[in-house]
Amino acid sequence: MNEMIFEAKDLSRSFTVGRSALRNLANRFLGERTPTVLRAVDNVSLTLREGETLGVVGESGCGKSTLARMIAGILPVSSGERHFRGEPYDSLLARKRDALKIQMVFQDPLSSLNPRLRVGEIVGEAAVLHGLVPRSRVKDYVVDILARVGLPADSISRYPHQFSGGQRQRVGIARSLAVKPDMLICDEAVAALDVSVQAQIINLLMDIKRESGLAMIFISHDLGVIRHLCDRVAVMYLGRVVELAETEQLFATPTHPYTRMLLDGMPKISLERRKFMPIQGEIPSPLNPPSGCHFHPRCPIATEHCRRTRPELREIASGHVHACLNVEAL
Amino acid sequence: MTEPFFQVDGLNTWFFTRQGVIKSVRDISFDLRRGEVLGIVGESGSGKSVTGMSIMGQIDEPGRIVSGSISLDGQELTALTFEEMRRYRGRKIAMVFQNPLMTLNPLMRVRDQMYEAISEHEDVSHREMHDRCIEVLKAVGIPSPEERLNAYPHEMSGGMRQRVVIATALLLGPDMIIADEPTTALDVTIQAQIIYHIRRQIDERGLGMIWITHDLSTLSELADRIMVMYAGATMEIGTTEDIIGSSRHPYTRKLLDSVPSRNTPGEKLRQIPGNMPSLLSLEKGCPFASRCERATEICSEPVPATQLSATHRIWCYHPFEG
Ligand SMILES: Nc1ncnc2c1ncn2[C@@H]1O[C@H](COP(=O)(O)OP(=O)(O)OP(=O)(O)O)[C@@H](O)[C@H]1O
Ligand SMILES: Nc1ncnc2c1ncn2[C@@H]1O[C@H](COP(=O)(O)OP(=O)(O)OP(=O)(O)O)[C@@H](O)[C@H]1O
Ligand code: SF4
Ligand code: SF4
Ligand SMILES: [Mg+2]
Ligand SMILES: [Mg+2]
Numbered sequence: 001m002n003e004m005i006f007e008a009k010d011l012s013r014s015f016t017v018g019r020s021a022l023r024n025l026a027n028r029f030l031g032e033r034t035p036t037v038l039r040a041v042d043n044v045s046l047t048l049r050e051g052e053t054l055g056v057v058g059e060s061g062c063g064k065s066t067l068a069r070m071i072a073g074i075l076p077v078s079s080g081e082r083h084f085r086g087e088p089y090d091s092l093l094a095r096k097r098d099a100l101k102i103q104m105v106f107q108d109p110l111s112s113l114n115p116r117l118r119v120g121e122i123v124g125e126a127a128v129l130h131g132l133v134p135r136s137r138v139k140d141y142v143v144d145i146l147a148r149v150g151l152p153a154d155s156i157s158r159y160p161h162q163f164s165g166g167q168r169q170r171v172g173i174a175r176s177l178a179v180k181p182d183m184l185i186c187d188e189a190v191a192a193l194d195v196s197v198q199a200q201i202i203n204l205l206m207d208i209k210r211e212s213g214l215a216m217i218f219i220s221h222d223l224g225v226i227r228h229l230c231d232r233v234a235v236m237y238l239g240r241v242v243e244l245a246e247t248e249q250l251f252a253t254p255t256h257p258y259t260r261m262l263l264d265g266m267p268k269i270s271l272e273r274r275k276f277m278p279i280q281g282e283i284p285s286p287l288n289p290p291s292g293c294h295f296h297p298r299c300p301i302a303t304e305h306c307r308r309t310r311p312e313l314r315e316i317a318s319g320h321v322h323a324c325l326n327v328e329a330l
Numbered sequence: 331m332t333e334p335f336f337q338v339d340g341l342n343t344w345f346f347t348r349q350g351v352i353k354s355v356r357d358i359s360f361d362l363r364r365g366e367v368l369g370i371v372g373e374s375g376s377g378k379s380v381t382g383m384s385i386m387g388q389i390d391e392p393g394r395i396v397s398g399s400i401s402l403d404g405q406e407l408t409a410l411t412f413e414e415m416r417r418y419r420g421r422k423i424a425m426v427f428q429n430p431l432m433t434l435n436p437l438m439r440v441r442d443q444m445y446e447a448i449s450e451h452e453d454v455s456h457r458e459m460h461d462r463c464i465e466v467l468k469a470v471g472i473p474s475p476e477e478r479l480n481a482y483p484h485e486m487s488g489g490m491r492q493r494v495v496i497a498t499a500l501l502l503g504p505d506m507i508i509a510d511e512p513t514t515a516l517d518v519t520i521q522a523q524i525i526y527h528i529r530r531q532i533d534e535r536g537l538g539m540i541w542i543t544h545d546l547s548t549l550s551e552l553a554d555r556i557m558v559m560y561a562g563a564t565m566e567i568g569t570t571e572d573i574i575g576s577s578r579h580p581y582t583r584k585l586l587d588s589v590p591s592r593n594t595p596g597e598k599l600r601q602i603p604g605n606m607p608s609l610l611s612l613e614k615g616c617p618f619a620s621r622c623e624r625a626t627e628i629c630s631e632p633v634p635a636t637q638l639s640a641t642h643r644i645w646c647y648h649p650f651e652g
Binding site: 015017036057058059060061064065107108110111147150151152154157158162163164165166167170187188191192193194195196197198199200202203206221222223224225227228247248261262265266267276277278279282283284285286287288 | 345347349352371372373374375376378379380428429430431471472473474477480481485486487488489490493510511514515516517518519520521522523525526527529544545546547548551552584585586588589590591593595596598599600601602605606607608610
């Protein structure tokens with residue numbers, strides 16, 4: 001088996017919400033009611049090996065981007081451990097700033113690209129700084145990467161705002177790939193692309209993975225893309241991982257009631273008029289999560305037990321874990 | 331069938347950059363009836379968003395509508411002054427921008443932004459503004475809407491920001507909404523919730539909708555008609571059945587072939603070889619020619635429209651057989 005590249009143990013992240021930082025400080029002195037704490041990611045453990053692609057899926061707001069930013073090392077954790085190639089992030093980063101060879105493609109490309117830099121600089125600068133290419137040859141290097149993500153050579157002298165949404169997303173991908181990371185986190189990185197450009201990008205990522213053993217964490221709402229690209233998939237619900245299995249196993253025999261609901265809703269191209277149904281009942285809020293199993297208000301097989309007890313992840317088949325109190329086996 | 335209430339005719343929107351003229355939208359024409367959803371699909375960078383922004387009068391320098399007409403209920407929008415257009419926006423036409431940050435101010439709480447959107451057009455009490463905000467936030471599936479009104483955009487997830495933008499577009503009950511990739515960052519459950527709500531507005535109030543997306547499965551189930559764009563131009567337009575069920579255009583067919591669910595997992599996805607030509611150096615012929623298997627010499631000449639049926643129109647010299 002390939003070498004372990006990343007390991008997370010019990011990662012959690014909370015945010016204080018609804019008030020400004022100043023207000024929070026004032027509260028502390030004036031002894032006002034404690035501000036609301038939102039637990040965006042709650043005790044998530046993950047591993048990733050070289051050349052492996054892990055998919056992360058789950059409802060909007062369930063904590064995927066927060067988890068991704070912690071893994072990328074750009075968001076501090078509230079608690080938990082992160083290891084890159086066996087070494088804790090803190091000691092790794094203290095030793096050498098760029099030893100963490102993880103890149104992230106952000107969900108929102110506009111806010112992650114410096115608006116004052118031309119695309120040539122955005123994509124090329126880091127590669128030069130990392131010593132991957134001499135400055136004299138950086139232009140060819142950038143043009144080559146841009147071509148691989150399907151952008152014309154004349155893009156290099158343009159600014160981010162002069163591109164379409166999907167073109168900007170590809171600039172973000174090009175920038176990440178330019179520094180030849182060991183691990184790439186893609187947060188909805190192909191969401192704004194039409195299916196043919198999306199296919200081009202996914203094929204490119206699969207090529208790089210085969211050639212250089214690139215490890216990937218791939219966050220997407222598009223279950224078709226997830227199924228196509230990922231080796232394993234983690235399903236999150238309100239901050240927690242509720243099921244994790246190899247991709248084919250998960251799609252063939254999902255066990256957690258939430259995963260089943262998610263896969264049932266998977267859209268297809270058809271000419272039948274689908275009935276778009278409103279969500280039944282209250283949508284659970286991360287600001288005020290349901291007790292016990294977070295999924296109980298929507299779960300068709302919930303029992304009283306589920307309201308009181310937090311289900312822990314447990315293995316139900318080799319490499320297949322889930323957190324449900326009532327589903328025993330496959 | 332009712333008459334169209336909205337028409338775009340021969341729209342050209344170009345950007346005059348230092349490198350040359352980028353012809354983002356070239357001779358686009360379409361119309362829309364009340365209660366109808368027109369889907370726009372097409373290659374990334376093909377001019378979908380610029381079409382939407384042209385309608386909204388929000389093309390910034392060095393871009394400009396070079397020619398063409400855009401009319402809503404007989405009113406020519408391209409003739410409106412900036413101030414007149416501002417009064418139109420939100421109340422008559424609203425746009426859900428692809429990038430939520432086009433709408434959301436990062437320094438303002440969601441509440442203040444939504445209140446501002448209302449108070450710009452109507453004089454109503456705080457109480458009523460509050461209730462209306464809560465109502466639309468619920469409609470787009472935002473849990474704990476009261477608390478979320480207090481939040482700043484960065485305190486929300488990507489999909490929540492997207493939903494706030496959709497909610498803001500719904501606030502004033504406009505006649506027409508242009509939604510640019512409105513649900514790309516949303517899971518299917520929430521997508522269904524939003525579409526359910528919008529569908530009701532379409533059916534009950536006769537809302538007209540332009541839905542720009544690359545999500546062909548959602549479109550196949552939601553749109554009445556679909557327009558396919560490539561390199562700034564229309565390739566094909568017709569009913570959803572015409573396009574999804576019996577497309578005759580080589581580009582549309584290739585596009586449908588690339589959908590992951592129509593490919594074998596783990597294997598390379600079918601992609602269209604090559605890339606879209608740079609919009610700086612377009613030739614007069616079919617822009618898809620360099621990537622098209624059916625291309626012949628004549629394809630380098632300007633492509634006329636062919637009316638295949640009452641609803642189905644195509645720009646191609648060698649369409650597939652029907
Ligand atoms: N800086 C922050 N301050 C306060 N709350 C935050 C912050 N960042 C994220 N959150 C909250 O954490 C939760 C998880 O957000 P996150 O962005 O991780 O979700 P997500 O799974 O990526 O959702 P989406 O699919 O919509 O992108 C949300 O409830 C969000 O409001
Ligand atoms: N401000 C601008 N200056 C120069 N060129 C621009 C500007 N805005 C857009 N363009 C160009 O116009 C073309 C059309 O852009 P548009 O945003 O309409 O594409 P799109 O079809 O919406 O693509 P996507 O699916 O990627 O969002 C693109 O090739 C883009 O590079
Ligand atoms: S623990 Fe109970 S509520 Fe949670 S998923 Fe399992 S059966 Fe449903
Ligand atoms: S006009 Fe010619 S090049 Fe263009 S799509 Fe038709 S066959 Fe292909
Ligand atoms: Mg996210
Ligand atoms: Mg766009």
